[in-house]
Amino acid sequence: MHARKESTGWVAALTLMALLVALFTFAAAGCGESETADNTSSVPTEVLRLAYKQNVSTWDPSTGFGTEVVYTANVYEPLIYANPTGSSEPFSPCLATSWEVSDDGLEWTFYLRKGVTFHDGEPFNAEAVKYSFERTIDLNLGAAYLLSPIESIEVVDDYTVKFVLSSVIAFDRIVAGDYGAWIFSPKTKDWDTDYWDEGHEAGTGPYMLESYKPNEELVFARFADWWGEWDEKSMFEKVICKVVPEDGTQRQMLEASQVDFANSVPRDQVDALEANPDLTVYKAPSLDSYIMMFNTQRPPLDDVKVRQALSYAVPYEDIITVSVNGLGSQSHGPVPVGLWPNEAGDVPCYTTDYEKAAQLLAEAGYPDGEGIHKLVLTLTSENSIEQAYVPLIKEGFAKVGVEVQIKQTLSNQQNAIASGPKEDRQDLATLLWWPSMPDGYDNLSSMFRTEDPPAWNMAYWYNSEYDQKLTEAYALSATDPAKAQELYSECMNMLYEEAPAAYLFDAQTLVAYLRTIQLSDAAINFSYPQVLFWKEVTGK
Amino acid sequence: MTIWAYIIRRLALLVVVLLGIATLTFVMVRVVPSNPAMVYVGPTARPAQIEEARRLLGLDKPLYVQYGIYMKGLVTADWGESLRTKRPVLEDIMGFLPATLELIVVALLLASVVGIILGVSTAHMKGRWLDHAMRFFSIGGVSLPSFWLALMLQIVFFRLLGLLPVAGETDIMVAQAHPISEITGMSVVDALITFNWPGFWDALQHLILPVLALAAYPTGVIMRMTRSSMLEAMSLDYIRMAKAMGVPTRSLLYKAALKNALGPVFTAIGLTFAYSLTGTFFVEVIFAWPGLGQYATNSILSFDYPAIVGTTVVVAFVYVIVNLIVDLAQAAIDPRIVLR
Numbered sequence: 001m002h003a004r005k006e007s008t009g010w011v012a013a014l015t016l017m018a019l020l021v022a023l024f025t026f027a028a029a030g031c032g033e034s035e036t037a038d039n040t041s042s043v044p045t046e047v048l049r050l051a052y053k054q055n056v057s058t059w060d061p062s063t064g065f066g067t068e069v070v071y072t073a074n075v076y077e078p079l080i081y082a083n084p085t086g087s088s089e090p091f092s093p094c095l096a097t098s099w100e101v102s103d104d105g106l107e108w109t110f111y112l113r114k115g116v117t118f119h120d121g122e123p124f125n126a127e128a129v130k131y132s133f134e135r136t137i138d139l140n141l142g143a144a145y146l147l148s149p150i151e152s153i154e155v156v157d158d159y160t161v162k163f164v165l166s167s168v169i170a171f172d173r174i175v176a177g178d179y180g181a182w183i184f185s186p187k188t189k190d191w192d193t194d195y196w197d198e199g200h201e202a203g204t205g206p207y208m209l210e211s212y213k214p215n216e217e218l219v220f221a222r223f224a225d226w227w228g229e230w231d232e233k234s235m236f237e238k239v240i241c242k243v244v245p246e247d248g249t250q251r252q253m254l255e256a257s258q259v260d261f262a263n264s265v266p267r268d269q270v271d272a273l274e275a276n277p278d279l280t281v282y283k284a285p286s287l288d289s290y291i292m293m294f295n296t297q298r299p300p301l302d303d304v305k306v307r308q309a310l311s312y313a314v315p316y317e318d319i320i321t322v323s324v325n326g327l328g329s330q331s332h333g334p335v336p337v338g339l340w341p342n343e344a345g346d347v348p349c350y351t352t353d354y355e356k357a358a359q360l361l362a363e364a365g366y367p368d369g370e371g372i373h374k375l376v377l378t379l380t381s382e383n384s385i386e387q388a389y390v391p392l393i394k395e396g397f398a399k400v401g402v403e404v405q406i407k408q409t410l411s412n413q414q415n416a417i418a419s420g421p422k423e424d425r426q427d428l429a430t431l432l433w434w435p436s437m438p439d440g441y442d443n444l445s446s447m448f449r450t451e452d453p454p455a456w457n458m459a460y461w462y463n464s465e466y467d468q469k470l471t472e473a474y475a476l477s478a479t480d481p482a483k484a485q486e487l488y489s490e491c492m493n494m495l496y497e498e499a500p501a502a503y504l505f506d507a508q509t510l511v512a513y514l515r516t517i518q519l520s521d522a523a524i525n526f527s528y529p530q531v532l533f534w535k536e537v538t539g540k
Numbered sequence: 541m542t543i544w545a546y547i548i549r550r551l552a553l554l555v556v557v558l559l560g561i562a563t564l565t566f567v568m569v570r571v572v573p574s575n576p577a578m579v580y581v582g583p584t585a586r587p588a589q590i591e592e593a594r595r596l597l598g599l600d601k602p603l604y605v606q607y608g609i610y611m612k613g614l615v616t617a618d619w620g621e622s623l624r625t626k627r628p629v630l631e632d633i634m635g636f637l638p639a640t641l642e643l644i645v646v647a648l649l650l651a652s653v654v655g656i657i658l659g660v661s662t663a664h665m666k667g668r669w670l671d672h673a674m675r676f677f678s679i680g681g682v683s684l685p686s687f688w689l690a691l692m693l694q695i696v697f698f699r700l701l702g703l704l705p706v707a708g709e710t711d712i713m714v715a716q717a718h719p720i721s722e723i724t725g726m727s728v729v730d731a732l733i734t735f736n737w738p739g740f741w742d743a744l745q746h747l748i749l750p751v752l753a754l755a756a757y758p759t760g761v762i763m764r765m766t767r768s769s770m771l772e773a774m775s776l777d778y779i780r781m782a783k784a785m786g787v788p789t790r791s792l793l794y795k796a797a798l799k800n801a802l803g804p805v806f807t808a809i810g811l812t813f814a815y816s817l818t819g820t821f822f823v824e825v826i827f828a829w830p831g832l833g834q835y836a837t838n839s840i841l842s843f844d845y846p847a848i849v850g851t852t853v854v855v856a857f858v859y860v861i862v863n864l865i866v867d868l869a870q871a872a873i874d875p876r877i878v879l880r
Contacts, residue, residue: 049712055838057582058626065582141593145586197626214625214635215838216709216830240712244828245838248691252698252706259712382841410843411583416573436584446584455587 046237048517048537051244051253053264054530055215060196061182061203062135065142065436069178070263071218071241073531075119076182076203079110079129079175082438082527085338091176095124095183095204105168105479110175112159116227118185119201119208126161129153131186133163143179143436168475170439173340177437178528206230206535207239215243220534234538254279254512261513263532267325273512281512282519283327286434287529289336290385290504291447292377292393293429293458300364300372301427307499309360311350315396320505323388327510331503333492334433334447335440338526341473341488342440348496349503357400369401375427378417381408385507386430393430404428418458429458430504438527441474444491448500461500466491543871546879547864554860561856562614562849566607569845579623579842597623610846614853620846624839629850632835637854638725639709640824640831644816646728647751651758652809658759659766659805660793666771674763681760687822690753694826697749705746707828714742750827754820758812765808769801776800803870803877810866814859 054067061076079096083089096110116124130153137147149169154162165171175181185202199212206228207220220239222230242259244250250262251269255276265273265281274281294301294310301307316330329337330349337345358368366372377393379386394404407426409417417426433456435442446455449470450462473487495501509530513519516539523536577593578585585593594600598609613620619629658678662671698706705711709727710720718739720731728747731740773779774797782796817832824833832851839847871877 047713047716055625057624060626063581065585141581141589141596143582143589145588148588193621193626194628213830214627214632215834217712217715238716240716242708242712242828243830244707245834246707246826246828249694249707249826249828252694253708256698256702256706258706410574410841412575412578412843413573415578416575419575420573433584446586451587453587455590456584 046539048236048239048261048534048539049259050239050241050532051250051259051262051264052218052241053243053245053247053250055243056199056212056218058193058197059199059201059209059212060193061132061184061201062139062144062180063141065179067530069528070530070532071209071220072182072201072203073178073205073528074207074220074239074534075201075205075209076184077205078177078181078183079112080172081525082173082176084526085340085343090340091172095129096175099172101171101478103479105475106165108163108165108171108175109156110161110163112161113227114159116204117225118187118204119223120185120187122185122187122202124183124204125158126155127158128186129161129183130155131189132183136180143177146174146177146180146437168479170441170474170477172478173437173439173441176527178531179436181437210238217242228535230535231538235535236537236539239534251512254514257514260517261511261532261537263511263530265510265512267327267510270325270327270510278515279512280515280519281510282524283508283510284524285336285338285526286507286509287336287339287438287526288432288434288507288509289331289334289443290389290430290432290507291331291334292502292504293431293447294500294502295425295427295429295458295460296500297422297460298425298427300366301375303364304498305360305364306366306372308350309357309364309400310397310402311499311502312353312357312360313396313400313402314350314502314504315352315392316505317352319389319392322392323385324505324507327508328505331506333495333503334443334501335492336443336506339435339438339440341477341485342492347489347492350496350499352396354396354399361400361402366401369403372402374403374405376405376407377428377430378407378409378414378426379430380411380414380432382410383432386432389504390430393428415455419454425460426458431458434529439477440488441470441477444470444488444495445474448495459500461498463494463498466494469494543868543879547868550864550867554857554864557860558853558856559611559614562611562853563607565849565852566610566845569843569848570603570606574843574845576623576843576845579844580626597621610849619850619853622839622844622847624842624844624847629846632847633832633850633854635725636830636832636835639727639829640817640820640833642726642728642747643750643754643820643823643829643831644813646747647755647816648758648809648813650751651755651762651812654755655759655762656766656798656805659763660770660798662763663767663770663774664789664793666767678760678763681756682764684756685822686753686757686819687826689756690750690823690826693749693753704749706749707746707826709743709746709830710739711742711746714738718742750823750829753823753827754816757819758809758816761808761812762805766798766801766805769804770797773797773801799873803874806866806870806873810862813862814855817855817858 052070054070056068057066058064064072077094080091081094083092095113097113099110101108112126118124133153136144149165149167150163151166152164156162188202199209201209206223206226208223210219210221212218218241222237247264247266251265253259254262273279294307296302320326320328332345332349333347335342361369379390390406397404414429418429433443447457448461450467451457454460469487469491473484476484518538520536523533577590577599580593581589617630622629622632625632658674662674665671694706697704718736720727720736720739721734723730727743731743779797782792820833821837824831825837836851871879
């Protein structure tokens, strides 16, 4: 009896195990088969497979102001493109073949490309340009603020359009932007938000959106009537983007050749990726820069000496090593090095020097940090890079006797606190900034110009001399770049001297792709952060 | 009281629970300092555009008015628009829910079958090596974090053995060659009912690893619960009587004892179902699974309050409904239970 009882239990357990194992091997074996079959015969070479981290927040090109630009930049085109640093010309033609600016800098005339059609078959002309910009201005969302200096848009003839501005600005950098500058078909007049966001577009770009599953998959097909040159032999007919939020998973998919390109691989695994002979790893400069704002309206940070002291107490090198595995370099001011007007990167910067920091603190009347309250630091806690370096700042400050309390906040909460009642505001705020157009003016203006109520100047540093010079520099940047550069340099030096913020580091982006595809020099243009221009990708 | 009256009363309570949950979540996400209009405009939004968005979204109205509008929308199936995806929340949720349900249902079926069989066996062989070994597995299943297990499964079955796909619901190339038409939103089911065999096979393979990661916890719970309530049942007089009369062990275990022991197990299954609904959050992110978990994670990280409240209401709804089903099932198999 005893023996029999036992055997029944055994049988049950073993049968089950056997069943599971069988199921597994069965499924697994099938998987191996189908994969080999796919790899050898049925994979059409004309499909480009991408792993992307980004979701789409809206398909509406007028209001889009988020990460969807990685997709829309291949569907829409601007009037002109901004070239990367070091190019002989700052801009290249796109939908406009040439352009000119009046002597007073207030009238910009663009001569448009002929023979361009939108994806919906509508012809591209001056009316379409006028419509696109006017719609963006009217909706007044997203990056519409960039277009506020536009007073009127005149259709001179079918292929000539004139922008009249109310103030002198670097308008070329705005129309070359990836926010608020796409041109789209006037036929979209009747589309409402819901229709756009089901996944519809009406651009002129080399690729058309074919299908869209939010958070999952986007399929794009070549636009046969695209105006540019198309090399049938090597360019891809179809582009499939998988939304893969986890960096580690992106790496796995790439190494298994399930995708050709991964746009966000783990930074701490760069060595392993580089050691893989099947992969090309590309470290691209980006426009991302990390910064920490000092609350200059509250003691002790209202004292410039304290701010300078703390700027010396930041462990810059450690921060770059720990948070981005060395894929970055210390910032020279708030404009990323390489971006106009900081192309040379010759603005001075603070180095890590605890002795000097202690000395400055003593001079300010706070020897060993005595008398300084615990400083409250808010961060953009959804950003893992900030999460990684914030403790290092706390440690660095502790070395000179200044204590920091880290307060975890999401980006919009951080901003709500920063613009809330004065007494509830933070002492320190770390954030990531990237300009909304290929122009460092955005950084200098958004974060350090006088503003009321506060929005992004979380340092509350208001300086009329700075404001004036900045405005002047911006007005001159299109007509007299040398003079503009001079004024900009003065502004940036002021930000160094006054230290309303500690400028931490400019980050690099890390992408990796299979050696079976090739990227031209224009495939990744740092004026368009995160964007891969698919038309510049070719197969063997 | 008839069973119908009971169900109606429970459903009426459900409405109260859901309204309460919605109110609580709404208040919680709105009283903490945050700026929903900024989420709507984009990460580096400027004041003028934030102001425009505030007006557009009705955020300039007093909070109680916004609450009134939200609750009115909730009952009329207008759950507001996601600040992040700019699409109707209900539409978003309905789009992502099937993929999650697919994961959970398959994981729980697996967990129930494995858990109950192993629970019965270990109860039967109490104190022997199988019992000890299975205790090790069940404690492991319950205590290992699902995200860790997910990563380990990826490393073993994808990286080392190269047997199963690492992430996603389908393979890019297979899906191109054999597109699965969307009927229920669950790819395995859709492929099956449209006789799309390559698609079915591909979807099934993609399902295995996330299901295993998700099934570990419920398997452990169900196994332990079955074991303890089986031990209790087997010490009852009628079982000893049956044993003495020479009833074969299998019938003794599965027919006589298990029937009596299933009550608490059903409760455990019901509870782990609801648990899995939130447990999928990590698993979905790691496996790039286009489900509700990933949607909820993104919503929370961007403070997308209409999406957060909407997801919470749906999770609460499923939770309450599953509990109701469990109660009904218990009453059905155990005549001693009277529904009141």
